[in-house]
Amino acid sequence: MKNNAPLVNFRRLSVPLPWWLVIWVVGPYLVFKAVRALLRLVPVACRNWCSLAVTGGGLWLWYRHGLLVMVLVLLAVAGVGVLWWWRWPWPFQRLVLLPLLAWWRRLTVYRLHWREALDLCGLSERFDGTRIMPRLLAVRCTPAADELLVRMPRGQNPDLYHQASANLAHSFNARQCRVYIGHRTSPPARTGRLARLLRVVDRVRFRDRPRLVWLVFPRRDPLRSVVPSFPVPFEPDFERLPIALGEDLRVFALRLLATHVLIVGATRAGKGSVQWSLVRALAFGIRSGLVRLWGIDPKGGVELSIGRELFSRYEYTDPAPMVAMLEDLVALMRERQARMQGAVRVHTPTLAEPLYVLVVDELLALVALLQDTELRNRARSALALLLTQGAGLGFLVIGATQDPRKEVVELRDFFPARIALRVNERNHVDLILGDGARNRGALADQLSADPSMRGIGYVVLDDRPEPLRVRFSYLPDDEIREMAVEFAAPVQASPAGAPKQRDKRTYRPGRQSAGPLLPESLAGLLDGGEPA
Numbered sequence: 231m232k233n234n235a236p237l238v239n240f241r242r243l244s245v246p247l248p249w250w251l252v253i254w255v256v257g258p259y260l261v262f263k264a265v266r267a268l269l270r271l272v273p274v275a276c277r278n279w280c281s282l283a284v285t286g287g288g289l290w291l292w293y294r295h296g297l298l299v300m301v302l303v304l305l306a307v308a309g310v311g312v313l314w315w316w317r318w319p320w321p322f323q324r325l326v327l328l329p330l331l332a333w334w335r336r337l338t339v340y341r342l343h344w345r346e347a348l349d350l351c352g353l354s355e356r357f358d359g360t361r362i363m364p365r366l367l368a369v370r371c372t373p374a375a376d377e378l379l380v381r382m383p384r385g386q387n388p389d390l391y392h393q394a395s396a397n398l399a400h401s402f403n404a405r406q407c408r409v410y411i412g413h414r415t416s417p418p419a420r421t422g423r424l425a426r427l428l429r430v431v432d433r434v435r436f437r438d439r440p441r442l443v444w445l446v447f448p449r450r451d452p453l454r455s456v457v458p459s460f461p462v463p464f465e466p467d468f469e470r471l472p473i474a475l476g477e478d479l480r481v482f483a484l485r486l487l488a489t490h491v492l493i494v495g496a497t498r499a500g501k502g503s504v505q506w507s508l509v510r511a512l513a514f515g516i517r518s519g520l521v522r523l524w525g526i527d528p529k530g531g532v533e534l535s536i537g538r539e540l541f542s543r544y545e546y547t548d549p550a551p552m553v554a555m556l557e558d559l560v561a562l563m564r565e566r567q568a569r570m571q572g573a574v575r576v577h578t579p580t581l582a583e584p585l586y587v588l589v590v591d592e593l594l595a596l597v598a599l600l601q602d603t604e605l606r607n608r609a610r611s612a613l614a615l616l617l618t619q620g621a622g623l624g625f626l627v628i629g630a631t632q633d634p635r636k637e638v639v640e641l642r643d644f645f646p647a648r649i650a651l652r653v654n655e656r657n658h659v660d661l662i663l664g665d666g667a668r669n670r671g672a673l674a675d676q677l678s679a680d681p682s683m684r685g686i687g688y689v690v691l692d693d694r695p696e697p698l699r700v701r702f703s704y705l706p707d708d709e710i711r712e713m714a715v716e717f718a719a720p721v722q723a724s725p726a727g728a729p730k731q732r733d734k735r736t737y738r739p740g741r742q743s744a745g746p747l748l749p750e751s752l753a754g755l756l757d758g759g760e761p762a
């Protein structure tokens with residue numbers, strides 16, 4: 231028999247009709263709210279999956295097998311951890327200790343004071359009656375610093391954070407806060423079968439996200455101890471020459487191709503260590519002839535003559551030969567310019583067309599202090615030509631000076647890489663590194679004058695305006711002498727540098743080499759015209 235009775239007979243139920251209306255209207259609304267709250271928990275759970283898994287696993291053990299089993303398992307895990315730490319301390323630190331520390335500091339330092347600190351630092355916004363805070367997306371710990379990934383509210387840009395950096399630092403009980411945009415690391419070089427797939431993943435992971443900033447709070451200064459010299463790369467990768475150690479304990483590698491380098495620092499600040507670190511990174515190229523190092527040492531050869539053998543040309547006594555040398559370099563540059571016209575647009579170092587690197591130990595002596603006005607003007611115009619036209623043609627200048635005077639500052643913008651070691655005056659920082667560099671965290675005037683802290687400085691690159699604090703590797707005199715003997719420049723038959731033979735040996739960025747750039751056994755074969 232067909233039952234036509236209604237599903238809910240309102241008349242029989244004792245609940246009055248208005249209540250049913252309330253249930254049908256409010257019920258779905260509450261369900262909607264609950265589902266939305268749960269969905270919001272999903273990203274939180276994804277970010278904290280590890281702690282959730284551990285807690286869940288512990289509770290499950292307790293529930294299924296009792297407290298004793300749970301404690302025993304925890305003890306066993308701790309034992310394995312200690313063993314791991316003892317045998318392989320660095321992987322243990324990276325995979326266990328630092329993530330744990332990051333979790334702890336996120337909870338007890340940053341999350342706890344986030345709203346208060348950011349509001350008081352003027353970084354919260356108000357819209358439509360609500361307060362909008364920057365969102366703390368992630369906290370990462372390196373051995374020396376806490377790195378916070380923050381999403382800015384709409385209406386903000388990273389300059390606000392640069393301006394608030396001192397207040398932020400003190401709010402979170404740190405001495406400094408550095409603000410970076412972009413990614414803290416570059417996408418890894420992928421090889422192997424899955425490389426293509428992983429590169430796609432990397433492209434998504436490392437996509438441009440302009441609303442994100444990194445706030446870096448150093449916990450301790452990892453640059454307190456002297457950085458020993460780096461091993462000489464077998465084949466200098468001109469895109470990444472290892473010369474210093476960064477605050478994050480990563481090796482700082484400088485891109486030298488098409489880049490002039492300006493080094494400024496007070497007396498005994500460690501300018502020499504920057505120059506020698508660069509020369510060391512180029513050493514194999516110098517020996518093979520892929521790099522021709524020219525040196526001008528107007529301070530009487532005090533700095534550079536110790537590594538005299540590395541230089542294809544070197545002047546240190548009279549100003550006239552120094553200026554003549556600059557002009558010779560300009561002449562070589564012009565010849566190469568003529569050869570490259572219509573053929574290639576960017577120079578690639580080869581043995582026939584090597585990379586010329588001019589090291590000038592005191593720029594000011596050439597562009598400002600020469601008594602002879604005519605010589606001074608010749609020096610200035612030669613240097614200006616090299617700086618304006620040389621980079622793309624493979625003629626680079628590494629210039630050091632103690633004093634950022636007007637004459638040096640006028641040239642500053644031609645140096646894509648600028649390095650400020652300890653300086654005496656606050657305003658020198660912006661003069662050397664560019665306007666606003668000090669506000670962005672380059673506190674070169676506050677670097678310690680203590681002899682144990684020499685060689686520390688800030689680097690600003692054209693494509694990366696946030697200053698990087700680094701310590702350059704230190705090469706004692708004996709090491710420079712040994713390097714000069716081992717990697718001495720080949721005798722130059724003709725200073726003109728015009729190709730005397732057909733040579734196809736070419737610099738390839740990033741190529742891994744198993745041995746010296748030009749093994750004896752290969753040289754004859756390559757000269758015969760086979761591709762390198």
Ligand SMILES: Nc1ncnc2c1ncn2[C@@H]1O[C@H](COP(=O)(O)OP(=O)(O)OP(=O)(O)O)[C@@H](O)[C@H]1O
Pocket residue numbers: 456457495496497498499500501502503533632681682683684685686701702703704
């Ligand atoms: N990277 C470094 N790490 C540790 N100590 C360093 C470093 N660089 C330099 N020093 C120390 O500082 C001293 C002076 O260094 P250096 O001659 O390079 O300074 P400078 O700035 O070139 O001096 P000047 O202005 O006189 O040319 C060195 O003898 C060395 O003891």
